[in-house]
Amino acid sequence: MNDATHPSLLLDQQLCFALYAASRSMTAAYRPLLDELGLTYPQYLTMLVLWEQDGLTVRELGQRLQLDSGTLTPLLKRLQQAALISRERRRSDEREVEICLTPEGRALREPAKAVPACMASRLCLSHEDMQRLRDELKQLAAQLSPPQAWLPPRTQT
Amino acid sequence: MNDATHPSLLLDQQLCFALYAASRSMTAAYRPLLDELGLTYPQYLTMLVLWEQDGLTVRELGQRLQLDSGTLTPLLKRLQQAALISRERRRSDEREVEICLTPEGRALREPAKAVPACMASRLCLSHEDMQRLRDELKQLAAQLSPPQAWLPPRTQT
């Protein structure tokens, strides 16, 4: 009764499920560390971006994290409530909301520095294997969501 | 000002973010296909399990998908509303709820057979590379959530 013209529908054969399960395991593994910092996992990723570059707009943060305003707006409101960031309309363009770290938000970077090392030790992967896996996942994501590469480059109307 | 005793806090260096982004890209890539079937991504995974083995309990489904009743109960209610499954207390143990496919649920397997092939063609990965990546992700997840292996085996109180 097997139909060899189709790949398997078995759960354990699916790359998508392995990815989904691994991603949730990773989030769960971060949770106790991030609890110490008072951050959720997406909030931590957001702080990583802001520690790199302060004063981004919601749109720029969204591009970096690949999240839209529907996700970011409430998340950023919570970071603001936690006094880690400020949200202010730009004078130059009142549509844009600029996100800036508060002193507390900037200070949180210090204890956060221990997080990547702590996780790395849990992974039992060499730095090289870690990099390779990371880059394979980036390529996979790029393959799945080519940045509208197929859209014609507006030759004419 | 770099502190070489710590791994990087840069977003693009993080395996966790690559995993998180890839997982969401994968879900997004499945969405148009699953819309045709009237399923969400977690609902599709649930159906994969049931097409393999019908009549599982909520607990058994949860073990397979690594999801708890807080997630599964409402998801299964929606599958029941869509007339794809039935939910019934077991006579043998009234605590357990048995999930069975309806004829419609079983029939949905046919159009679903096209889904893995369609996704595979999007990935531009050889079957071997796909398997390797999948197995690396499984190992990563296993490493991150060892089934309480470190808990002492209850030697004494």
Next chain:
DNA sequence: CAAAATTAAATTGTGTACAATTCAATTTTT
């Protein structure tokens, strides 16, 4: 066997994700 402990689902509450819509500000067209 009755009380205590355990188990399986369901419920409650918080926090994402994301499509679709709304609203206000800005830019482009006419």
Next chain:
DNA sequence: AAAAATTGAATTGTACACAATTTAATTTTG
């Protein structure tokens, strides 16, 4: 410059995730 189109956030509504609690059924203990 006024109308039309576009843009950036916010809002609305649906669907997960998951911790914590509750409830009911079953099993274990004393």
